[in-house]
Amino acid sequence: MFQFSDKAKRFSWILIGIGLIALVFNFVSFGGAHGEEATHATEAHSDHGATPDAQAGDQAGHDAHAAQAGHGSPEAHGEAGHAVEGHGDEGHHASFAHNKPWSRLLVATFFFVAIALGALFFLAIQYAAQAGWSVVVLRIMEAMASFLPIPLAVMLLLIVLGVVNVHHIWHWMAPGISDPSNPHYDAIIAGKTPYLNAPFFIGRAVIYAIGWILAARWLRSASLKADAGTAEDGTRIWKKARQVSAGFLVFFAVTSSTMAWDWIMSIDTHWFSTLFGWYTFAGMFVSAVTVITMIAIYLKMNGYLPELNQNHLHDLGKFMFAFSIFWTYLWFSQYMLIWYANIPEEVTYYMVRFREYKAPMLTFLVLNFLAPLLVLMSRDSKRNMYFVMVAGTIILLGHFLDHFVMIMPGSVGTEWSFGLIDLGLVALYAGVFIQVVFRQLAKAPLVPAHHPMLTESKLHHI
Amino acid sequence: MDTTKHVQVGSAQAEAHAAHAAETPVLSALFRDDDDLMAAVKAARAKGYTIAEAYTPFPVHGLDKAMGLKETRIAIAAFMYGALGLSTAIAITYYMMIVDWPQNIGGKPSFTWALNMPAFVPILFELTVFFAAHLMVWTFFVRNGLYPGGKAQNPDPRTTDDHFLLEVEIKGDRAPLEALMKQNGAIELH
Secondary structure, three states: OOOOOHHHHHHHHHHHHHHHHHHHHHHHOOOOOOHHHHHHHHOOOOOOOOOOOHHHHHHHHHHHHHHHHOOOOHHHHHHHHOOOOOOHHHHHHHHHHHHHHHHHHHHHHHHHHHHHHHHHHHHHHHHHOOOOHHHHHHHHHHHHHOOOHHHHHHHHHHHHHHHOOOOOOOHHHOOOOOOOOOOOOOHHHHHOOOOOOHHHHHHHHHHHHHHHHHHHHHHHHHHHHHHHOOHHHHHHHHHHHHHHHHHHHHHHHHHHHHHHHHHOHHHOOOOOOOOHHHHHHHHHHHHHHHHHHHHHHHHHHOOOOOOOOHHHHHHHHHHHHHHHHHHHHHHHHHHHHHHHHOOHHHHHHHHHHHHHOHHHHHHHHHHHHHHHHHHOOOHHHHOOHHHHHHHHHHHHHHHHHHHHHHHHHHHHHHHOOOOHHHHHHHHHHHHHHHHHHHHHHHHOOOOOOOOOOHHHHHOOOO | OOHHHHHHHHHHHHHHHHHHOOOOOEEEEEEOOHHHHHHHHHHHHHOOOOEEEEEOOOOOOOHHHHHOOOOOOHHHHHHHHHHHHHHHHHHHHHHHHHHHOOOOOOOOOOOOHHHHHHHHHHHHHHHHHHHHHHHHHHHHHHHOOOOOOOOOOOOOHHHHOOOEEEEEEOOOOOHHHHHHHHHOOOOEEO
């Protein structure tokens, strides 16, 4: 049985402590555009791209946003960008700055939704594909999936706060934006209201949350039930789990895409990409596999999971490698088509990112593609726990930056910075994640005793 | 298959084979099951015998490890072929699209390779894969002597159907090795 060591407990509490400080700073330091200056000063790695000059930054932001809003005529300019403040550049700036703490929270929250949900997806895949090799790491996936309710609760909170206009991360939630008589009317957004409206948006989020959490709970409790029963029970429950997983995967296939459209793509409301759901999914999956692998290595290094051998590690490393490439493939497929076609309504998405977010964007391309490609390519490195740990850290940092660049440009524009607060919010989630996941791991044996393919997994070698 | 025919084939091939393994005489043991083969390989290696070769109708998982074969270097070769393919693709796109005949396609910059690079990525990718895959296959053929007109090295045609043949180098007396093979399920010894 795994024991949540005092050392790990202390470490996670420290993370939570750091995270809470970051959370406080995140919300205290905002208070309009001017309060933001303090934040910039305290952040070590604040990078404003190519426009350190506030005036120039403001101008670029204005242009970028006007372009994003897609208004053809210059006089329509200021309207969509800041429906609430609605008074030129000043309001624009304030709206972006005002969104910033919420956007930061959204980035960290979505990142951890992705990790937990990706683990649930991988768990369901193991059952649906009748996979034998992975039995010794199933419990890690179960424990990770049981973390889902926490980031999802924050997600729902962020959505509700958006609907009641506490922040304007989701631009289409601005009041009056789809009302033709309102001066802030935006015809393009109005055309999307059948899908993008508050009740349906909240309803969808609730349905996603219920569906995923139920699946996670069912698979976890079924697995524990099998432990308590006999070998025949194990087989019977496994068959049932296979059906439930198949059903969940259908649900996930739809909701993983719609979730990405809802929570991330609708931030840049005018813009859309037909493969955005898969792109988000690829990032989600590779992050989750990386965390599964890193937890497995942690357990192995601490003397647990004797059944986990180098071959399991090799296979997990292959998944990390393959899905890093898969993520790059989707990122590039989306990018190249938009770049090549050069249609104004599409290309604004990348213009903002290249103009204002060049550093994080190029960084995550290196971290998410080149680094795993070179580090994890050889068989020996995939079988080396330290190499995989280093690669995993790189991949997680890269995908955090990827989510950052997905969410920030549409919600805070030029007002972005990347620094201690962003990492602190990750630390907060990581601390809670360790608490929840390790407690779950400690509740039951690390290997499901009556899984019908346990022997196959123990004998796994490649 | 009838026995006489088999003996003829077997002896013809054995002659060809004898020249090949002139230095060290080998004992050929035939098995009906890959598990028996694996057991025999492990037992022989444990007793200090060297396995000269194994012939199987399908890849037997873990046999290379059990035989103590050197790890394949095809992965290193693959990486170099891929790098060669990538370089070739860069050279091709640079010469064709930038130097020789720059074209204005959709208003894309056609005077620098770097700015036009995203458009070339599919080519870079395809040629990398093409070079790596094809050259790996040819390397495999060359290393294994598989070329048009090459002679089959298979000592017994039954190993292409449902039999497994193991060649163990004979060290000292032949009898203990024969006994060892029999113990592990050999059905025929040559």
